[in-house]
Amino acid sequence: xxxxxxxxxxxxxxxxxxxxxxxxxxxxxxxxxxxxxxxxxxxxxxxxxxxxxxxxxxxxxxxxxxxxxxxxxxxxxxxxxxxxxxxxxxxxxxxxxxxxxxxxxxxxxxxxxxxxxxxxxxxxxxxxxxxxxxxxxxxxxxxxxxxxxxxxxxxxxxxxxxxxxxxxxxxxxxxxxxxxxxxxxxxxxxxxxxxxxxxxxxxxxxxxxxxxxxxxxxxxxxxxxxxxxxxxxxxxxxxxxxxxxxxxxxxxxxxxxxxxxxxxxxxxxxxxxxxxxxxxxxxxxxxxxxxxxxxxxxxxxxxxxxxxxxxxxxxxxxxxxxxxxxxxxxxxxxxxxxxxxxxxxxxxxxxxxxxxxxxxxxxxxxxxxxxxxxxx
Numbered sequence: 520x521x522x523x524x525x526x527x528x529x530x531x532x533x534x535x536x537x538x539x540x541x542x543x544x545x546x547x548x549x550x551x552x553x554x555x556x557x558x559x560x561x562x563x564x565x566x567x568x569x570x571x572x573x574x575x576x577x578x579x580x581x582x583x584x585x586x587x588x589x590x591x592x593x594x595x596x597x598x599x600x601x602x603x604x605x606x607x608x609x610x611x612x613x614x615x616x617x618x619x620x621x622x623x624x625x626x627x628x629x630x631x632x633x634x635x636x637x638x639x640x641x642x643x644x645x646x647x648x649x650x651x652x653x654x655x656x657x658x659x660x661x662x663x664x665x666x667x668x669x670x671x672x673x674x675x676x677x678x679x680x681x682x683x684x685x686x687x688x689x690x691x692x693x694x695x696x697x698x699x700x701x702x703x704x705x706x707x708x709x710x711x712x713x714x715x716x717x718x719x720x721x722x723x724x725x726x727x728x729x730x731x732x733x734x735x736x737x738x739x740x741x742x743x744x745x746x747x748x749x750x751x752x753x754x755x756x757x758x759x760x761x762x763x764x765x766x767x768x769x770x771x772x773x774x775x776x777x778x779x780x781x782x783x784x785x786x787x788x789x790x791x792x793x794x795x796x797x798x799x800x801x802x803x804x805x806x807x808x809x810x811x812x813x814x815x816x817x818x819x820x821x822x823x824x825x826x827x828x829x830x831x832x833x834x835x836x837x838x839x840x841x842x843x844x845x846x847x848x849x850x851x852x853x854x855x856x857x858x859x860x861x862x863x864x865x866x867x868x869x870x871x872x873x874x875x876x877x878x879x880x881x882x883x884x885x886x887x888x889x890x891x892x893x894x895x
Contacts (some may be wrong), residue, residue: 522796523775526590529583537563541594544857546786549595552715554722556598557636557678560591562597565602567631569609574624575631581761581810586767589803592772593779596865599772603765604639604674604723608683610761611699613739614754622738626681626701633680637765638704640728642669653697654689663736664688666700670716671724678747679704682728682784686740691697699754701740708733720778756823759874759894763826764810770869771806774837775799777844777862780852787847795840800871820892834869834876841866 530538540559541549549556561565569584570576571731579587584606592599609630616623629635640654655668666686674844702709714727741754778795781787809825845853845863853859870876874894886892 522779522800526586526593526772530590533568533577533579533583533587534560534563537565537595538590541591541598542816545597548686549720550597550720550722550757550861551694552721552724552889553677553821554595554597556595556722557601557609557675557724560598560602561636561678564634566634566636568602569606569613570627570631571613573820574627576627576753577631579639581764582638582807583811585764585810588765588768589772589775592769593776595722596769596776596862596884597720597771599769600720600723600725600766600782600868601636601674601678603762603769606765607762608637608639608681609760611754612701613759620870623741625786629820631679636675636678637681637683637701638675638679638728640673641684643860653685655684655700656687656689657700657735657740658689659691660734663734664698664740665732666702666735667732669727669729669747671712671727673728674723674725676711676726676728677724679728679862682709684730688740688742696742700735701739701741702730703735704879716857719861720868746859756820757785757818760809760813760818760823760826762872763823763830764806764813766872767806768831768870770866771799771802773865774841774864777841777848777859780859781847783842784848784852786849791843791847795844798836798840802829802836805829806833820886823894824883824886824892827874827883831879837866837869 525536536557540563541556544555548554562576566708567576568579570578572578588599588603591602604739612623612627616627627805654670655666655784657664657666681701684702686700688696688698690696708731710729711731712727713722713773715725778799781795783790803819806829809822809829812822812825845859848859882893
């Protein structure tokens with residue numbers, strides 16, 4: 520099969536017209552602050568990609584979501600990053616909805632029906648910190664919680680309709696617990712401040728979101744129960760698996776965009792061109808295998824360990840492939856267009872997404888020795 524054909528076919532089947540819309544815009548335009556990519560994703564129905572069909576969504580599984588994300592990233596890494604943060608939040612809501620008697624189903628309906636985009640205000644951008652580590656705190660008030668804190672960077676800061684955030688809750692008796700808040704972006708007390716000064720991934724709208732005593736009703740503050748042995752519960756485990764799959768697909772797609780340009784140029788020798796394609800496709804197959812496991816209904820530490828193993832193996836592969844590909848494309852390709860430098864620089868951001876490589880390596884070592892997987 521032609522390189523990336525499966526991914527583009529999946530994207531067209533689930534979000535018709537999105538690839539055409541993104542392809543019609545230069546990469547530099549999609550990657551700039553205020554670019555049209557996120558609006559195109561929303562218009563194509565991307566907000567409902569992971570929302571189950573009974574709630575008006577597309578109901579895509581993990582394999583299809585990974586393929587769509589990789590395809591989107593070849594057109595715009597920024598749009599793929601923004602879509603990943605939204606889809607991570609939706610996947611968490613879907614997990615809660617399967618076991619909860621709360622209002623998650625209403626939120627899912629609204630996301631799909633009204634094409635609402637959800638930002639993910641978790642521990643992004645802090646190397647070594649867990650993906651659900653609280654970045655905000657809350658105290659009790661009548662009818663709910665007053666949430667304060669900030670998230671930087673926070674993708675979708677200019678396009679978000681809802682914010683999902685991990686929150687350290689302080690009860691009246693002084694005890695603390697973890698909460699997951701779902702907050703309408705128009706709520707009083709929420710402001711956005713400029714933060715992202717890099718040209719790389721600027722189109723993801725990753726600025727600082729600040730909350731100052733924002734009132735969150737009890738029904739919109741979810742309280743997962745943590746397992747003291749692993750520091751994970753079903754929500755955290757499932758969320759981290761989904762995040763790992765999708766964020767890996769973003770940078771696999773970004774590297775694939777460079778390799779696709781190499782194939783079109785015909786530069787370098789045949790054996791080396793085949794090598795870089797083979798390396799990326801091997802990573803794609805590994806990612807697809809973990810996604811298939813998720814779609815088959817499996818979950819827990821074993822699946823998380825597989826996802827993390829795949830991500831960090833892929834991270835090394837991508838660095839090697841991108842270095843080789845940029846060299847083969849040559850200096851004229853690098854200096855005559857911003858595309859090569861933008862794509863090459865973007866892939867390095869994978870290392871900054873949690874969980875950190877050092878803590879993950881220690882966790883996987885303990886896991887393979889027979890101990891519970893613990894992601895801090």
